[in-house]
Amino acid sequence: MSTLRPVSVCDTTPLQRFESQSSSGEEPSSPTASSIIAAASGPNHNNNNNVKLDLQLPTFVDSTRSQGSLYAVASNKKPPLRGPRQIFGRILTDLCLLSCVGLPMLGFSLWGEAVKRGFFCDDSSLRHPYRDSTMPSWILYLMCGALPLTVMLVVEFFRGQDKRLHSPFPKSTMCSGYHLCHLELPTWLVECYHRMGIFIFGLGVEQLSTNIAKYSIGRLRPHFYTLCQPVMKDGTTCSDPINAARYIEEFTCAAVDITSKQLKDMRLSFPSGHASFACYSMLYLVIYLHRRMQWKQLRMLCHLLQFLLLMFAWYTALTRVSDYKHHWSDVLAGSGIGLTYAVVVTSTMW
Incomplete structure (x- = not known):
């Protein structure tokens, strides 16, 4: 009488192809139902209870969607x-x-x-x-x-x-x-x-x-002469020939209607x-x-x-x-x- 012993059948041909695609940089295709069934079936497929199938598929996450949800939560958060x-x-x-x-x-x-800046009497500006x-x-x-x-x-x-x-x-x-x-x-x-x-x-x-x-x-x-009408310390003005080429620094304004703000x-x-x-x-x-x-x-x-x-x-x-x-x-x-x-x-x- 032949004894039955547990058989672990793992025909991992589809899974190996899946892993080879992942390691080569290609986009792996999702394993179909037929590939999973083919992996589980073997010479002793009648002993289904003793078949041990170990499939570890990677989890794919939509990074864009997850980031968007994080941004949405962050934007909805009220500041302190x-x-x-x-x-x-x-x-x-x-x-x-x-x-x-x-x-x-x-x-x-x-x-x-x-600053008390002087002037020339012949300065037309x-x-x-x-x-x-x-x-x-x-x-x-x-x-x-x-x-x-x-x-x-x-x-x-x-x-x-x-x-x-x-x-x-x-x-x-x-x-x-x-x-x-x-x-x-x-x-x-x-x-x-x-x-x-x-x-x-x-x-x-x-x-x-x-x-x-x-x-x-x-x-x-530019309206300095008209507004001030300067008079020098010696009593002369710019109309006197003695002041033609002199640089005048000491003077007073003879205009009577000039205000302190204008001065x-x-x-x-x-x-x-x-x-x-x-x-x-x-x-x-x-x-x-x-x-x-x-x-x-x-x-x-x-x-x-x-x-x-x-x-x-x-x-x-x-x-x-x-x-x-x-x-x-x-x-x-x-x-x-x-x-x-x-x-x-x-x-x-x-």
């Missing part, structure tokens, strides 16, 4: 909340940084004295008439101060609404992580604060650089503060619109606004020469200061 302590701490820090720029500017305005500014200061402050802040407020608000409508997780896009009085501040408001803060800080640095140059050089304006401003020609202010604000706003106003439907409108802003800065710079407020080199230097700071400040904007 920051209370009033963090908010007011951030505002206080920003105010301290701004005071480092604003206080020197205030000191220049109240107590600053420009100082004999232009005195005229009122075509671009007064209040229009400059309105266009270069209030307008950029208003545009940033409107653009950031609509960007926040657009993200909320088109995001798969609208609640997460509205969460900024800052809460005040049991209310969480929206993301667009925090972004608006960041953009405005960078703009104001850059504006202060640009104006401080301009004032340092003004008070350090003390260049006389101080008379020596602050280089560089042009109007030109630097306008060029900085307008170029900053142009770059801001280019990087933040990205709606394809309003692309032509964005380009039109950018053109108008640049033309305002260009026109402001030209009027400073035509109104005899500055020499052409003063306007060129002021424009260069404003453009340089605008590029530097906006270099990290996204």
